[in-house]
Amino acid sequence: MKGLYLVTDRDLCGDRSLEDVVLRSVKGGARYVQIREKDQSTRAFIEEALSIKEILEPFSIPLIINDRVDVALAVKADGVHVGQADMPYKMARSLMGPGAIIGLSVETWEDVEEAEALDCDYIGVSPVFETPTKTDTKGAWGLDGLARIRAFSRHRLVAIGGLNESNAADVAAAGADCLAVVSAICAAPDPEAASRELAGIIADARGRTDRV
């Protein structure tokens, strides 16, 4: 996994539909899309996921569902992202099967160590910076924390939390394989342009890192 990873927040989309924001972000260069919903009914979540899946399929962009393995199974999503308060990783793997993408958030160093024993597809370093869109976490990792995890972990790293155009290069340089972005895309006046800029920053930073 490499590149820009969109995590949705319907409330931030304003008067645009989530489908519209997702489509524009993918056209701008997002390589992964995770739908995160906490307040919708299961049925509404499933309908939304089916609708986003249809948008992503022509682009071969994986659809990842936050937390809800039931929704992921119902819509045959490509994967799930689970946090430390969601379904335990091994149960999720068992239900989703060996081919699914499963990401796991790490919020403490203990989480990072425990993840070494798991065959997750990535760990979500969450949050890198403090962010108003997710308030149930245990404190930000910072660039130092991200670099420390990079030096320790065998897993691919998806950085999330407060990422935007101003810090994306530093985050990529600190070792993130993917940058997961919420408000800097969902709340952007032009989600396609914002995604293009972010994807470009990540590609440039990776180019530099690879040369080092």
Add this chain to the structure above:
Amino acid sequence: MKGLYLVTDRDLCGDRSLEDVVLRSVKGGARYVQIREKDQSTRAFIEEALSIKEILEPFSIPLIINDRVDVALAVKADGVHVGQADMPYKMARSLMGPGAIIGLSVETWEDVEEAEALDCDYIGVSPVFETPTKTDTKGAWGLDGLARIRAFSRHRLVAIGGLNESNAADVAAAGADCLAVVSAICAAPDPEAASRELAGIIADARGRTDRV
């Protein structure tokens, strides 16, 4: 399916644990237990379901999970109960398999008609009476509505909503196979005695109905 069906509400249990209330209700005669949780994390819901499952197994009482097919699959519950805003019935059946107990709430006459085409294990007539524990429904069926569904539907009927000692006999007489009870057990000073009384009322009413 016949008899008393406990649907849990942790908030109503006061300073007793949900496990304690479930155990006492089962000792008093509850034949089915459905765990309903709307505000817990997925992980907490799974842990609770595993704990309740352990309590029920010695009694061979089926464990049914409200809405969350992911939780049901994770803990290998016996079934799920889905409402009209939850996972569509056919998806739930496909994920849970042919052997699972799947109940479906009907809130309108259209729901009742649609359920005729489905192989659900029961329909939940919801709510029979107005109730403060569930406020997202479309109006109470009443005893007349329940009797009308009984006359029309091929399915077993689980009545829910405002059921207690004072109306249980009438509800059973109107055609309910099972009486699903929330607050009259969870909030009862003695859940075992309350369950015993309700189970007795249902058995007596059924005896009378069967003689007619």
